[in-house]
Amino acid sequence: MIKEILKKFATRIVYILFSLMLSIALWMYVEITENDMQTLEISDVHIELLNMELLHDRDLLVSSIYTENLSLTFEGSRSNISRLAVEGAVTVEVDLENIRQMGFASPIYNVILPSSVNANDVSIVGRSASRITLYIDRIFSKNIEVRTNYTGGTASDDLIADIPVIDPQSITVRGPEEIVLRISHAFVPIVRENLSSTYQAELPFVLYDTDNEIIEQSILDTLVLYQDQIHITIPIVQVKTIFLHVELLHGITTSETNTETVISPGEITVSGDPELLKDLNIIHIGNIDMQSFGTTSQPREFPIRIPNYITNLSGETFATAQVRTSGLAATAFSVTNIQPINIPPGYNIEFITQSIDVRVRGTQNALNMITPMNFSIIADFSEITSTGFASITVNPAIVGTNAEIEVVAPLASSEYRVNARVSEEESESP
Numbered sequence: 001m002i003k004e005i006l007k008k009f010a011t012r013i014v015y016i017l018f019s020l021m022l023s024i025a026l027w028m029y030v031e032i033t034e035n036d037m038q039t040l041e042i043s044d045v046h047i048e049l050l051n052m053e054l055l056h057d058r059d060l061l062v063s064s065i066y067t068e069n070l071s072l073t074f075e076g077s078r079s080n081i082s083r084l085a086v087e088g089a090v091t092v093e094v095d096l097e098n099i100r101q102m103g104f105a106s107p108i109y110n111v112i113l114p115s116s117v118n119a120n121d122v123s124i125v126g127r128s129a130s131r132i133t134l135y136i137d138r139i140f141s142k143n144i145e146v147r148t149n150y151t152g153g154t155a156s157d158d159l160i161a162d163i164p165v166i167d168p169q170s171i172t173v174r175g176p177e178e179i180v181l182r183i184s185h186a187f188v189p190i191v192r193e194n195l196s197s198t199y200q201a202e203l204p205f206v207l208y209d210t211d212n213e214i215i216e217q218s219i220l221d222t223l224v225l226y227q228d229q230i231h232i233t234i235p236i237v238q239v240k241t242i243f244l245h246v247e248l249l250h251g252i253t254t255s256e257t258n259t260e261t262v263i264s265p266g267e268i269t270v271s272g273d274p275e276l277l278k279d280l281n282i283i284h285i286g287n288i289d290m291q292s293f294g295t296t297s298q299p300r301e302f303p304i305r306i307p308n309y310i311t312n313l314s315g316e317t318f319a320t321a322q323v324r325t326s327g328l329a330a331t332a333f334s335v336t337n338i339q340p341i342n343i344p345p346g347y348n349i350e351f352i353t354q355s356i357d358v359r360v361r362g363t364q365n366a367l368n369m370i371t372p373m374n375f376s377i378i379a380d381f382s383e384i385t386s387t388g389f390a391s392i393t394v395n396p397a398i399v400g401t402n403a404e405i406e407v408v409a410p411l412a413s414s415e416y417r418v419n420a421r422v423s424e425e426e427s428e429s430p
Contacts, residue, residue: 039125040081041073046091047109047132055096056139056174056224062096063137063176063222072111073126080117089114094132102138106131139224140177143170145185146205150234152193160271161195162235173207174224182209188230198273199234238274239313243267244304246321247287252406253328253362254290261288263321265314272310280307285319292409294330294361297323329364330408332357335375335396338418342382349381349390352419358396362405369403379418387422394418 047070049062070092074084084090092109099105109132113119148164166188173180186205205228207215244263248254263285270277286302299322306312336355343349358375360367376399379392394416396407410416 036078037075038078038081039073039075040084041071041126042084042090043069043071045070045072046088048091048093050093050095051097055099055136058100059139060099060102060136061139061175061222061224062134064135066133066135067129067131069128070132071126071128072124074122075125076117076122080121083114083117084122086114092132094134099134099136102136105134105136107134108132137176139174140180141172141174142180142183143172144183144207145170146188146230147185148188148190148230148232150190150192152190152195154236155194155196158239159196159236159274160239162237162271164190165233165235167231167233171205171225171227171230175222179219179222183215184208184210184212186230188232190232190234192234195234195236198236199232201232202229203232204228205230236274237271237311238277239269239271240277240280241267242270242280243282244319245282245284246302246323247284248323249287249289249291251291252404253366254325258326258328259290260324260326261321262324263319265316265319268304268312268314268316270306270310271313272307276307276309280310283307286321288321288323290323290408291406292414293323294359294408295325295328325361327363328361329367330359330361331367332359332411333370333372333375334358335372335377337373337375338377338379338394340379340381340420342380344381344384346425347381347384347387348423348425350421350423351379352421353417356394356396356416356418357410358416359408359410360398360405361408362403366403366405370398370401370405374398374401377416377418379420381420381422384422387424390420390422391417392420 047065047067052062055061072090072092074081074090076084091112093112094107094109096107099107108130111124113122146166146169148166150161150164152161154161171186173183186207188203188205190203192199207220209215244266246261246263248256248259248261250256250259268283270280283304283306285304286300288297288300299320301318301320304312304317304319334355335358338351338353338356340349340351356377358377360370376397377394378397379394381390381392384390396416398405398407
């Protein structure tokens with residue numbers, strides 16, 4: 001029993017010693033390999049220019065970088081070298097702050113390592129160039145037109161795509177004079193189709209040269225652009241036929257059943273936002289007082305007033321309206337029953353007008369039922385303040401009949417008037 005226990009204990013001791021020796025060996029291998037010094041050459045290191053805006057403030061720019069394919073050779077441990085080998089891990093920075101004039105410049109550069117590598121743990125043992133050679137040019141400015149075009153159509157036939165609105169309509173391009181003068185315009189591609197509502201977006205643009213060729217990216221890199229997008233609006237409008245309407249102010253003898261209104265033009269074609277046109281079917285252009293004529297009105301012109309933000313595609317700005325009646329007749333009666341009222345104290349009234357031709361409208365049967373005795377004309381002189389000639393507007397009234405007739409405007413004017421002489425009352429002698 002004791003022998004078996006001792007045997008198991010000895011086996012465990014041997015296992016522990018073996019594991020310890022193996023761990024030490026692995027640790028020594030890692031230490032030796034990780035700290036093994038290696039070299040790495042990185043070609044075409046990315047060059048970043050600092051304080052470019054400051055250079056532009058001085059009306060200068062970098063037109064060319066003559067130091068191409070900058071290469072750096074590093075020495076360091078295997079682990080650090082592997083971190084530097086990652087693409088884009090190493091860059092160089094060139095500060096443009098001290099450049100103040102045109103011509104060649106060769107500023108020094110700073111090597112920027114990834115944050116995982118301590119600068120003291122690696123060495124730069126080789127450089128293809130110790131400085132970066134640049135050419136500094138004067139900035140030349142030019143305003144160029146912004147263009148666009150939409151050909152994608154609309155979702156239905158009653159919708160149309162209006163002319164795109166460009167904002168801004170021109171942009172400023174700054175850069176080397178030779179390059180800037182080659183630029184013709186900026187074009188904004190619109191990649192949309194079958195629009196059903198107004199489209200708005202901030203879109204990038206493409207620069208074209210005077211040969212209508214796209215400017216290459218390598219040339220674009222030498223330019224200064226203060227914006228890279230253009231605001232584009234494509235108004236999508238609905239086309240709709242709208243009827244014109246005149247309101248008839250009916251009296252006793254007329255109604256919708258015995259009148260006909262002829263409007264020329266009777267309708268117009270408009271365009272606008274579909275939401276604005278949704279409930280717009282009729283445009284009211286004016287009123288016609290049915291007591292202003294007998295049986296047929298004179299043609300009357302009305303302006304066509306279009307609601308805001310809606311376009312009149314037809315172009316007409318005025319419409320003519322005429323009203324005709326049916327089953328009615330008009331005639332005139334010479335009325336002598338003229339009575340003055342409200343004569344101010346101290347004045348006398350002498351009528352110059354002895355009779356008025358009062359024109360009335362109704363069915364012929366109704367007109368046959370009345371005589372001049374069925375009219376009363378009251379002249380109100382309450383506004384008289386001086387002697388002399390007075391012309392008073394009057395409204396003839398129909399009395400003593402139930403016939404369906406009504407007074408309409410006289411032929412020669414739009415209202416009835418009576419004329420009178422106003423004089424002072426003669427005082428009685430004592």
